Amino acid sequence: MQRSDLKSEIKQLLVAELNLTGRDPSSIEDDAPLFGTGGLGLDSLDALQIAMLVEEKFGIRVPEGDEARPIFRSVSSLSDFIGAARDAKAGGAPTG
Amino acid sequence: MIVITGLGAVTALGSNVEETWDRVLRGDRAFSAVTLFPADDYRVRLVAEVPDIRKDGPDDFSRTSELGLRAAREALSASGLDAARPKRIGLVVGGSTAGMLETESTLSVILSPEGTVDPEVRDEALRRMLSHPLSAPTDRLARELGPFVRVRSLSSACSSGANAMVVGATWLELGLVDAVLCGASDALCRVTLAGFNALGALDPEGARPFDRRRRGLTLGEGAGFVVLERAADARARGKDAVCTLLGWAAQAEAHHITNPEPTGDAPSRAMRAALARAGLTAADIDYVNAHGTGTPLNDPMESRALQRVLGDEVARVPVSSQKGQFGHTLAAAGAIEATITATAISRGIVPPTGGLEDADPECALHHVRRAESRPIRAAMSSSFGFGGMDTVLVFGRADAADRAAPRRSRSVVVTGAAVLTPAGIFDGHDVAKVPERDCEGDAIGYDLTAELDIDRARRLDRTSRLAAIACGRALGPDSKDAGVVLGNAFGAVDGTSAFMRRLREKGPRLASPADFPGLVPSSPAGHVSIYLGLAGPTLAVADLATSGECAVTQGYELVAAGETDRVAVVAVEEKSTIVDQVFRVVFGPDKRDTSRGERPLRREGAGAIALAAEEVAIARGLPIFARVEQVLSWWNDETTIAEVTPPPGGAKTGAVVIIGVAGDANDALLRRAGWGDCRRITCAERAGSHEAAGAIAIAVAAGTLASDASIEAVLCVGIARGSGYAIRLGRYRARAS
Numbered sequence: 001m002q003r004s005d006l007k008s009e010i011k012q013l014l015v016a017e018l019n020l021t022g023r024d025p026s027s028i029e030d031d032a033p034l035f036g037t038g039g040l041g042l043d044s045l046d047a048l049q050i051a052m053l054v055e056e057k058f059g060i061r062v063p064e065g066d067e068a069r070p071i072f073r074s075v076s077s078l079s080d081f082i083g084a085a086r087d088a089k090a091g092g093a094p095t096g
Numbered sequence: 097m098i099v100i101t102g103l104g105a106v107t108a109l110g111s112n113v114e115e116t117w118d119r120v121l122r123g124d125r126a127f128s129a130v131t132l133f134p135a136d137d138y139r140v141r142l143v144a145e146v147p148d149i150r151k152d153g154p155d156d157f158s159r160t161s162e163l164g165l166r167a168a169r170e171a172l173s174a175s176g177l178d179a180a181r182p183k184r185i186g187l188v189v190g191g192s193t194a195g196m197l198e199t200e201s202t203l204s205v206i207l208s209p210e211g212t213v214d215p216e217v218r219d220e221a222l223r224r225m226l227s228h229p230l231s232a233p234t235d236r237l238a239r240e241l242g243p244f245v246r247v248r249s250l251s252s253a254c255s256s257g258a259n260a261m262v263v264g265a266t267w268l269e270l271g272l273v274d275a276v277l278c279g280a281s282d283a284l285c286r287v288t289l290a291g292f293n294a295l296g297a298l299d300p301e302g303a304r305p306f307d308r309r310r311r312g313l314t315l316g317e318g319a320g321f322v323v324l325e326r327a328a329d330a331r332a333r334g335k336d337a338v339c340t341l342l343g344w345a346a347q348a349e350a351h352h353i354t355n356p357e358p359t360g361d362a363p364s365r366a367m368r369a370a371l372a373r374a375g376l377t378a379a380d381i382d383y384v385n386a387h388g389t390g391t392p393l394n395d396p397m398e399s400r401a402l403q404r405v406l407g408d409e410v411a412r413v414p415v416s417s418q419k420g421q422f423g424h425t426l427a428a429a430g431a432i433e434a435t436i437t438a439t440a441i442s443r444g445i446v447p448p449t450g451g452l453e454d455a456d457p458e459c460a461l462h463h464v465r466r467a468e469s470r471p472i473r474a475a476m477s478s479s480f481g482f483g484g485m486d487t488v489l490v491f492g493r494a495d496a497a498d499r500a501a502p503r504r505s506r507s508v509v510v511t512g513a514a515v516l517t518p519a520g521i522f523d524g525h526d527v528a529k530v531p532e533r534d535c536e537g538d539a540i541g542y543d544l545t546a547e548l549d550i551d552r553a554r555r556l557d558r559t560s561r562l563a564a565i566a567c568g569r570a571l572g573p574d575s576k577d578a579g580v581v582l583g584n585a586f587g588a589v590d591g592t593s594a595f596m597r598r599l600r601e602k603g604p605r606l607a608s609p610a611d612f613p614g615l616v617p618s619s620p621a622g623h624v625s626i627y628l629g630l631a632g633p634t635l636a637v638a639d640l641a642t643s644g645e646c647a648v649t650q651g652y653e654l655v656a657a658g659e660t661d662r663v664a665v666v667a668v669e670e671k672s673t674i675v676d677q678v679f680r681v682v683f684g685p686d687k688r689d690t691s692r693g694e695r696p697l698r699r700e701g702a703g704a705i706a707l708a709a710e711e712v713a714i715a716r717g718l719p720i721f722a723r724v725e726q727v728l729s730w731w732n733d734e735t736t737i738a739e740v741t742p743p744p745g746g747a748k749t750g751a752v753v754i755i756g757v758a759g760d761a762n763d764a765l766l767r768r769a770g771w772g773d774c775r776r777i778t779c780a781e782r783a784g785s786h787e788a789a790g791a792i793a794i795a796v797a798a799g800t801l802a803s804d805a806s807i808e809a810v811l812c813v814g815i816a817r818g819s820g821y822a823i824r825l826g827r828y829r830a831r832a833s
Binding site: 018019020021022041043044045046048049052055056064 | 294295296352353354355545550551554555602605606607608609610613
């Protein structure tokens with residue numbers, strides 16, 4: 001899958017699963033911060049939900065704690081993480 | 097002055113107070129892998145399980161009720177009150193998910209795919225769902241330990257046990273009982289273990305409160321109970337008190353459904369209010385029993401709150417938590433920890449924080465690593481629950497001087513009302529029109545999101561949305577100090593079913609962290625508090641078909657006793673596919689023919705009223721709909737109904753009876769009250785026959801008094817199984833001062 005498709009899939013997942021009713025997935029900027037003010041305004045409970053969804057939909061385990069922070073920065077960083085983990089999987093490398 | 101004359105506790109450390117206390121002092125940790133259900137695929141399996149609890153009993157048997165029964169029996173026996181029982185004794189039981197461990201097995205049958213389960217087995221499972229309403233453990237305790245004159249089931253998540261004592265204390269202060277057995281009980285189950293795992297809140301090595309390496313809590317189970325009575329009554333029967341209950345405060349953070357407000361500001365306000373209530377300052381406190389869960393967020397937040405409240409005294413006052421020993425017992429925590437704090441005071445021994453080795457500099461407190469003998473004049477115990485429900489209790493020595501300012505029962509008025517039915521949203525005086533307005537169908541079809549700021553309401557489930565709309569309309573603007581009381585008979589049935597289905601089909605790793613907090617029965621009350629920014633006491637109560645009347649009674653008590661100036665009371669019935677199936681099996685298919693204009697009886701709906709102390713309503717210029725003239729509540733003794741004041745000016749003039757659901761039992765009751773011949777309005781035909789019906793009826797009563805000058809008084813009555821309520825509202829006239 002192209003990274004741009006992956007990004008739009010992530011955006012749709014966020015809107016549907018985090019009940020961001022009334023928000024158009026395509027209006028979410030790739031690099032807008034997911035957490036805190038100035039972005040989607042998500043919080044740590046949403047981060048846990050996203051981690052669970054990534055494991056469910058993509059079969060990829062997101063690391064816990066501080067390691068997860070840069071992954072959850074934006075749609076782009078999430079997409080990079082998922083893409084890289086998929087590539088590694090395809091190449092036979094362990095994904096953890 | 098209120099004293100404690102009996103203690104009871106069951107924990108993973110011991111089957112009574114003495115055993116638990118001895119092992120707490122030794123620093124024992126009772127953690128091992130859960131054995132109650134197969135848990136190989138749970139990330140963290142370490143729990144604090146109570147050994148040797150039987151697995152079955154009467155129909156409504158649950159592990160939660162069994163634990164509660166043991167601790168309550170111990171407390172009652174220690175108080176010496178159980179023998180002759182010459183007094184009016186009350187019972188208050190805090191809980192969270194009640195018989196969830198047993199309900200999980202029932203749900204696994206109900207949720208099995210079509211065709212895999214014999215229909216008869218499935219119907220039997222649906223019938224069994226009714227054996228475990230949220231009030232079931234309370235009912236069992238009342239049955240086996242009663243009689244009691246007044247009974248209450250409440251939940252405020254992890255502060256339930258502490259709030260049970262707040263309610264018990266207000267009953268004594270309002271003169272409703274002469275003694276009260278209060279506490280809480282909670283058993284381990286799949287839902288909570290999966291949910292806390294999903295939240296990443298469990299420490300794989302066992303909870304280490306205040307430790308630098310702490311990674312979370314460890315789930316425990318158990319029960320704690322105390323007997324409270326007035327000091328003079330205990331003295332009169334020659335009973336030595338264990339200690340005194342000097343002060344208490346229940347408040348809400350209005351911040352987040354799972355995370356504490358990080359500065360500790362809200363808990364520090366509750367601590368200060370509890371100390372002020374006791375007439376004490378930080379200099380009088382010699383021990384703090386902390387909430388101290390061991391989660392990365394709680395412990396620094398609580399430390400900051402304690403640093404603020406204790407000020408310079410923080411280096412002197414020892415602080416400890418036993419959650420690293422018997423785990424976080426959730427609803428029961430505040431009650432079990434009250435028994436620990438009471439024992440610490442009576443024996444002059446400060447218990448340690450088991451599991452603490454390397455104190456976190458973020459938690460700069462006077463920690464206790466080994467039990468220390470030292471006199472304790474007064475001690476504070478804190479409990480914080482999901483939804484930001486903070487409760488703080490202050491205990492003193494048995495011979496403590498009474499320094500609290502005297503209180504009197506306050507006059508209470510209704511300042512607003514709102515009702516949601518499939519026919520629409522009614523508020524203000526229009527609420528009176530609910531019984532006239534016809535509606536199609538049994539579910540609310542209009543768009544609830546149009547009534548809400550949808551960004552802030554995205555975490556609210558349907559019940560919480562209905563409750564938030566109703567409470568917001570009933571309270572009106574400028575209500576930040578109000579509390580919330582939710583009436584709720586069964587909790588989040590469909591939410592729990594969805595969570596369990598996912599757990600079965602996808603395993604605990606994929607349990608939803610965002611959905612889990614919604615399964616706590618007090619969650620909608622927490623959501624209302626967060627959404628509307630309300631900082632008063634926030635809790636849920638349960639009493640089957642009279643959950644609405646029970647909530648109004650609870651809200652009235654909180655305002656009358658001065659626990660809050662204002663409160664929103666709400667009961668909600670959401671459209672539930674599981675509840676519909678249960679009712680189909682138990683009561684048969686709904687036979688009314690909707691094609692001929694007959695309407696389904698169970699309807700989605702919500703009813704809310706706002707209550708305020710009369711002096712506060714006047715000072716703030718709030719609209720006053722009615723005066724709350726009488727609130728009666730009883731348990732298995734309907735003669736209480738005779739205490740209702742007869743209708744003003746005879747039965748035929750100016751007095752109306754408004755009831756949620758009509759029934760033969762109501763007729764007899766109303767005749768006994770002298771209201772048998774009054775005009776009667778029943779809300780069920782339009783608003784639905786369900787657990788919220790009583791709250792809808794009382795909202796309609798307030799709207800009727802506000803809008804129809806010919807009506808002087810309205811009586812609302814409700815009865816369900818053993819309990820009954822009679823609430824009389826009257827036309828408001830300012831009293832000559």
